[in-house]
Amino acid sequence: MLKTLFLLGVSAFASVFLILVGREWYCSSKKNGLANPHLLVYFGSGGHTGEMLNLLGAIKDHQYPVRSYVVGADDKMSYSKAKALISDNPHNKSSIFTIPRARYVKQSWSTTPLTAIWSLLFSLKVIFWNKNGIPDVILCNGPGTCIFLCLEGYVTKFFGKRIRIVYVESFARVNNLSLSGKILLPFVDRFLVQWPDLALKYKGAEYVGIVT
Template identity: 55%
Template sequence: MADNDELSERKAHEFEKWKGGYQIRKIPRARKVGQSWLTTPISVIRALVPSLTLMLFELPDLIICNGPGSCIPICVISYIPRILGIKHVRIIYIESFARVNSLSLSGRLLLNFVDRFLVQWPYLAQKYPEKAEYFGVLV
């Protein structure tokens, strides 16, 4: 998760506490909401190194992401094991509930590269029938 996403961390702890044995890994956001496009390349590079380290040492089976700024580097790096024939890391992208009529920048960038692309509004599934899957509200 993004290194400054306290809400998701708290929810993950609440959800997983009864199971035990889970780990949360944090990476810097590649781009923050409202961040200047001039500073974005620097923050992307700052996010790539921890993302690469995470992928090399953890090599997950599945990545579930919803953006906005932390998922692009990890998704891009997850293609390295695929290309090298080491492992096919599956990627599921969940578009934000707030995206009713159009996809986010992260969604547009990842639409054709993820294994599954989930949307939370029927209109988006109709607008992108070749890839988007509608499942209703995902909490």
């Protein structure tokens, strides 16, 4: 059963990806150029969202005048935070997108493939059918749902559009990486950690200190 679901998911990914690229790639790439860099930010809820807000505080509005904020479909707190960011920066071209979570807290692993596929399809739309254009940079710090966004961003380099991906590991990860971090480490352009031991332990990780 799980194997069948996995194959269906892969098939859906490939089919939708090719359709989206074929129809939207050229227009989206032209719509948003380097003159208006487009930043896509994923709010992972709870502490992840709090840390992401701290990160965004260090980024000047003019550096990324086009922004897409992505939140979980059930994450009202992160949605309100993203909405406040847009209100505080009315001159920026910003939008909020909601996607289902790949896996919910305490969800059975037997049903996870179904929600994961559903989340994957929504994240494809955020990357390739984004009304702001295809993003130039993806910024995320977990949890699992952001994996799809990052991997979809990664494959764009094979189609003539390179999306830079920056992953920031959570402050709570002192000795070991999260599962999301372990999966994404080989695929991101920069992998930032907040504790020095992680940079020593994992090749490719960059120690940047505590995000405040």
